[in-house]
Amino acid sequence: MNAEIRPVKTAAEIGLADLFAASCASLPGGRNIETVRRGAFERFVAQGLPHSRVEAWRYTDLRRLVRDAKPLASRPDATAKEAAGIATAAFANLGFRRLLIVNGAFVPELSDLADLEPGVSIRATVNGLDADDADGVLDGGDDVATALNTAFAADGVIIAIDPGVVVTRPIHLAFVTTAATPAAMFTRSSLKIGAGAGVTLIETHEGPDRSDYQVNTALRTIVGDGARLDHVKVTSEGGAALHIATLQAEIGAEAVYSEFGLVTGGAVVRNQLFLKLAGEGTIANVHQASLLAGRQHADITLTVDHVAAGSQSREVFKAVVDDEARAVFQGKITVRQGAQQTDARMMARALLLSDEAVANCKPELEIFADDVQCGHGTTTGALDDQLKFYLMARGIPEKEAEALLIQAFVGEVIDAIARDDLREALSGRMLDWLKGRE
Amino acid sequence: MTALLEIRGLKAEIDGRQILNGLDLIVNKGEIHAIMGPNGAGKSTLSYVLSGKPGYEITGGEVSFNGEDLLAMDPDERAAKGLFLAFQYPLEIPGVATLTFLRTALNAQRKKRGEEELSSPDVLKRVRELAKQLSIDPEMLKRPLNVGFSGGEKKRNETLQMALLEPKLCVLDETDSGLDIDALRIVADGVNRLRAADRGMIVITHYQRLLDYIVPDVVHVLSAGRIVKTGGKELALELEATGYAQYQSEAA
Ligand SMILES: Nc1ncnc2c1ncn2[C@@H]1O[C@H](COP(=O)(O)OP(=O)(O)O)[C@@H](O)[C@H]1O
Ligand SMILES: [Mg+2]
Numbered sequence: 001m002n003a004e005i006r007p008v009k010t011a012a013e014i015g016l017a018d019l020f021a022a023s024c025a026s027l028p029g030g031r032n033i034e035t036v037r038r039g040a041f042e043r044f045v046a047q048g049l050p051h052s053r054v055e056a057w058r059y060t061d062l063r064r065l066v067r068d069a070k071p072l073a074s075r076p077d078a079t080a081k082e083a084a085g086i087a088t089a090a091f092a093n094l095g096f097r098r099l100l101i102v103n104g105a106f107v108p109e110l111s112d113l114a115d116l117e118p119g120v121s122i123r124a125t126v127n128g129l130d131a132d133d134a135d136g137v138l139d140g141g142d143d144v145a146t147a148l149n150t151a152f153a154a155d156g157v158i159i160a161i162d163p164g165v166v167v168t169r170p171i172h173l174a175f176v177t178t179a180a181t182p183a184a185m186f187t188r189s190s191l192k193i194g195a196g197a198g199v200t201l202i203e204t205h206e207g208p209d210r211s212d213y214q215v216n217t218a219l220r221t222i223v224g225d226g227a228r229l230d231h232v233k234v235t236s237e238g239g240a241a242l243h244i245a246t247l248q249a250e251i252g253a254e255a256v257y258s259e260f261g262l263v264t265g266g267a268v269v270r271n272q273l274f275l276k277l278a279g280e281g282t283i284a285n286v287h288q289a290s291l292l293a294g295r296q297h298a299d300i301t302l303t304v305d306h307v308a309a310g311s312q313s314r315e316v317f318k319a320v321v322d323d324e325a326r327a328v329f330q331g332k333i334t335v336r337q338g339a340q341q342t343d344a345r346m347m348a349r350a351l352l353l354s355d356e357a358v359a360n361c362k363p364e365l366e367i368f369a370d371d372v373q374c375g376h377g378t379t380t381g382a383l384d385d386q387l388k389f390y391l392m393a394r395g396i397p398e399k400e401a402e403a404l405l406i407q408a409f410v411g412e413v414i415d416a417i418a419r420d421d422l423r424e425a426l427s428g429r430m431l432d433w434l435k436g437r438e
Numbered sequence: 439m440t441a442l443l444e445i446r447g448l449k450a451e452i453d454g455r456q457i458l459n460g461l462d463l464i465v466n467k468g469e470i471h472a473i474m475g476p477n478g479a480g481k482s483t484l485s486y487v488l489s490g491k492p493g494y495e496i497t498g499g500e501v502s503f504n505g506e507d508l509l510a511m512d513p514d515e516r517a518a519k520g521l522f523l524a525f526q527y528p529l530e531i532p533g534v535a536t537l538t539f540l541r542t543a544l545n546a547q548r549k550k551r552g553e554e555e556l557s558s559p560d561v562l563k564r565v566r567e568l569a570k571q572l573s574i575d576p577e578m579l580k581r582p583l584n585v586g587f588s589g590g591e592k593k594r595n596e597t598l599q600m601a602l603l604e605p606k607l608c609v610l611d612e613t614d615s616g617l618d619i620d621a622l623r624i625v626a627d628g629v630n631r632l633r634a635a636d637r638g639m640i641v642i643t644h645y646q647r648l649l650d651y652i653v654p655d656v657v658h659v660l661s662a663g664r665i666v667k668t669g670g671k672e673l674a675l676e677l678e679a680t681g682y683a684q685y686q687s688e689a690a
Contacts, residue, residue, distance in 0.1 A: 385492065386529060387529055387531050389491050389492060389513060390525070390528075390529045390531070391531075391539070391543075392490075392512065392513040392514045392517070393489050393490070393491075393513050393514075393516075393517055393523055393525075394514075394517055394539070394543035394546075394547075394599065394603070395514050395517035395518045395543050395544075395546045395547035395550065395603070396514055396542055396543055396546045397512075397514045397546060397550075398512070398514065400542065400546060401514075404534055404538075404539070404542065405531070405534070407533070407534075408531065408532060408533025408534045408582075409533065411533045412533065
């Protein structure tokens with residue numbers, strides 16, 4: 001017999017099963033939604049929490065890292081809403097359209113929904129669930145994290161932009177956790193961008209440092225032909241938080257998709273991105289920076305699927321890892337048979353600031369077409385002592401010299417952000433992190 | 439009067455190998471000292487030990503700088519107190535704009551000395567002025583430090599840093615190497631502008647040529663980690679004619 005032997009269920013798996021049994025009926029949605037949820041949970045049960053022998057989760061063993069299941073967060077009361085409004089100062093002064101999601105629930109009354117541009121619609125995911133229509137709400141995604149998300153998703157934001165509408169004011173999804181007691185939040189959002197339309201979407205995720213909470217958030221986006229999406233995700237969860245995020249993007253022909261991710265917070269972070277470059281001449285640029293300290297663990301796992309001819313993708317991942325933290329980058333570029341003239345490059349660089357810091361970088365290429373240009377590389381190293389001495393010999397104190405060199409290292413990915421205001425704000429985040437080291 | 443720099447019996451090793459072998463040197467304010475010597479004599483080692491580069495073990499002797507124990511200070515502290523080393527091989531630092539670097543260095547030193555920090559426009563003004571004197575294209579200041587600079591541009595950039603930071607003691611390690619005659623003149627003029635009654639200089643060079651432009655008060659021969667001969671500027675010409683062979687055998 002070589003049938004796979006299911007390992008003993010962990011406390012967290014048992015807890016999740018109990019949680020699903022107890023809450024399934026009361027989660028938003030009618031019978032259709034419930035059917036989808038049950039199907040998703042069955043898929044989860046069949047696989048269990050991913051562990052290190054599952055290739056896609058090789059460095060992030062959730063059987064080990066998730067000790068228990070937390071109760072589902074209740075919808076925020078007035079106190080929580082008020083606390084959230086105060087807590088999230090991120091990008092507040094930049095004039096973005098801010099939509100507030102508190103403890104996993106979209107809060108329209110604290111969100112900026114005034115003067116919506118014609119051709120833009122924004123609604124709560126819970127409304128879509130209540131309408132019992134899974135299409136455009138819970139569709140897509142068969143990996144285990146998304147399956148769990150589908151099973152428990154309670155709310156989120158659904159955004160649609162009509163063809164040809166270029167939204168100049170960025171939309172900011174501010175996810176804030178205020179829960180002081182352990183809780184789990186499952187949010188599901190969707191962004192549909194019509195052909196030739198364009199938008200900048202920023203996601204920030206934050207929460208209290210001392211609270212042991214869990215976030216499973218998913219965003220599915222469909223970027224129409226010739227459309228443009230600039231997506232920025234800042235993961236700065238509290239120091240004890242577990243954060244699992246899934247981005248699924250289907251990007252049309254001649255569309256331009258730019259992704260920037262910054263991870264500074266969270267005890268365990270898994271940001272997974274599944275990009276499908278579905279049409280010809282699509283351009284995708286992905287830049288990621290992880291700044292980690294203490295015992296943080298942050299995993300960026302990315303697949304880029306080149307389906308049609310003549311598309312281009314660039315992935316640059318930079319990790320700065322201090323103390324006993326661990327940065328993981330797994331990147332896989334697939335070039336399908338029909339995707340001739342694909343131009344794809346992936347680079348992962350890690351800067352280790354302590355002897356105990358770890359970086360696991362695993363870039364992969366899987367190419368089925370013959371006329372392509374693809375490449376990848378990784379480097380891992382410490383700060384250059386010679387450069388540090390040169391700076392110190394000019395009077396720059398050691399910590400400041402290190403900060404300059406770290407900034408220089410991360411600079412390349414931050415410089416990739418198109419908007420000046422965002423780039424400056426994110427540089428500011430990086431500087432804050434560097435100050436925290438001093 | 440306290441000497442600007444006083445080195446007594448300095449011994450230093452790296453990776454277990456002794457390079458400086460009991461070196462004595464006194465530099466007073468207003469003086470320019472040339473240190474000449476064969477390759478491998480320990481000239482760069484001396485400059486690194488003075489500026490505090492990690493990796494060297496001081497096994498004997500002492501160094502006082504304006505009466506203070508230089509060897510007890512971190513490199514940034516030495517710089518703030520007025521020590522400047524113009525590197526033989528200036529390093530490239532990708533991602534750090536030259537101007538940012540200059541501003542950070544200047545203000546870090548000022549801060550440490552308890553002086554007011556300068557605003558970005560003030561720093562820019564000073565830097566532009568100096569760049570002009572040194573025939574440095576202002577566009578270069580926006581580029582990452584020394585990245586893609588030619589050998590001559592790097593040396594001019596070192597000179598600019600020195601002029602901006604206004605050190606008390608300038609140590610120039612083979613500033614002439616890799617320079618054509620025009621670049622050499624520009625750099626030497628820059629150095630000469632810094633000659634001052636309250637500033638000392640140590641000009642390290644393998645060749646006499648540089649000393650035609652930067653005329654020293656004292657010339658030393660460094661061989662096998664010690665000063666083996668000291669004289670006036672005519673000693674440099676003598677060395678040019680006879681070479682270092684006699685000092686090498688003397689030291690051996
Ligand atoms: N890291 C090192 N380990 C061992 N020997 C070294 C090291 N660096 C320099 N040296 C040796 O020290 C001696 C002096 O070098 P250096 O000070 O650069 O000489 P100079 O500048 O006079 O040419 C040389 O013999 C050189 O090989
Ligand atoms: Mg040398």
